[in-house]
Amino acid sequence: MMDLASLQRAQARIADTLSPTALVLDHPLSERLGRRVWLKGELFQRTGSFKARGALNWVRTASPQELEGGLGAVSAGNHALGLAWAAREANAPVTIVMPENASPFKVEAARKLDAEVILHGDINDAWAHMHRLVEERGLTLVHPYDDERIIAGQGTVGLEILEQAPEATAILCPIGGGGLISGIGVAVTELRPALSLAGVEPAQAASMSHAWASGGPERLDPVDTCAKSLAAAIVGECTYSLSRAHVDALVDIEEAAIHRAMRHLLYASKLAAEPGAAVGVAALLEDAVELPSRGDVVVVITGGNMGREEMLDFL
The missing domain is CATH 3.40.50.1100 (Rossmann fold)
Structure with a gap:
């Protein structure tokens, strides 16, 4: 059963090899929203992502x-x-x-x-x-x-955020198959239940939204998005159940908005993130997510693995 203790054991298990990643303050986005927006830099993790x-x-x-x-x-x-x-x-x-x-x-x-x-x-x-x-x-x-050991490891991102951002009232997290947001959700529910957790998906690969609407995981065919790391055709049974229990809202983002968010990350935030990592920023830039009236916002920047040719599409 996935619980806080599972996440804490995972954190202790991997701590000798994987260090916590930094929160980076996005000054332009903070000024735009009138509140601090922190970017959780999972692109700085080993192998370039939270995985x-x-x-x-x-x-x-x-x-x-x-x-x-x-x-x-x-x-x-x-x-x-x-x-x-x-x-x-x-x-x-x-x-x-x-x-x-x-x-x-x-x-x-x-x-x-x-x-x-x-x-x-x-x-x-x-x-x-x-x-x-x-x-x-x-x-x-x-x-x-869709594996509890995988989810527990990903959930260590949530433990770090809650420690690093004590004034946060909202977290925005990209969703592919749902493992990361499921783990973060367990941490949030048990440690700071008043905090709002929203998942963000590409509209052309919104498998979690599809599952919520269908009452369970159902395959999308086809999926077609520039955010290839989020192009899961079906969410898991475990991640579906955990998301329903621990996630407050889902947001779908169009391709053009992902491109705008990529340019923001590259030119304003100075982060070479990949498209799947940009959807949370896109949701803020598009005013697509309802936020609490006050408090800091944390956006998980899930990875930064992208070659030169791929990067050129967003310059």
Whole structure:
């Protein structure tokens, strides 16, 4: 059962290797909103995103039986990097299936971390191929978000925010499959329940909004967004349940707004974040989210893994 103690154990488990990431004050956005807006810099974490947290927590709690046949995962990129990096500690081989439109930067980075990377179809095709590989090779599937050990590791982001931002009254968090916001939600509910937690999704890949409207996870097909790290076609059973229990609101953001937010992060905030990390800032720039009347706002900047060619689309 996912609870505060699960997050705290994960925090203790990974603390010798993964340091807390900084809160960066976004001065232009703070002036615009008339309140302090802090950016939680997960792009500064190992492997360039928050995903290293969950991956390391998973590996350090894995049994010898889970590791011996090798690990498998489906990823748009950041989970691949986090898992490949963490698995080296256990000398466990990793096979990653990515959609064919995955970031070339992330593909190459995962291969440099010794992962076998297979490009296959879209995200739905990639999942089907991974399930075949699990059967054929005996791999242990490490789900990118619908796994309590992964969620507990990601939830350490929430523990840090609550310690670093005592005057915060709202957190905005990007949603792909929902693992990060689920972990943050557990921390917020147990430690500061009056704080507002909002999830932000690309309108063209709003799988959590779709699940809330449908009463449970249902597959989106197709998903099509520049924010590839958020392009999960379906949220998890666990992340759906946790989000319903701990998330106050969901916001959908259009592609043009993500582009504007990317330019804000690059030119105003001076952060080279990836598009999936920009959706929370987009929600503020577009006045798309209802905030408490006072207090600081924290926006989770989930990652910064993007190659030069990809960056050019947002300059």
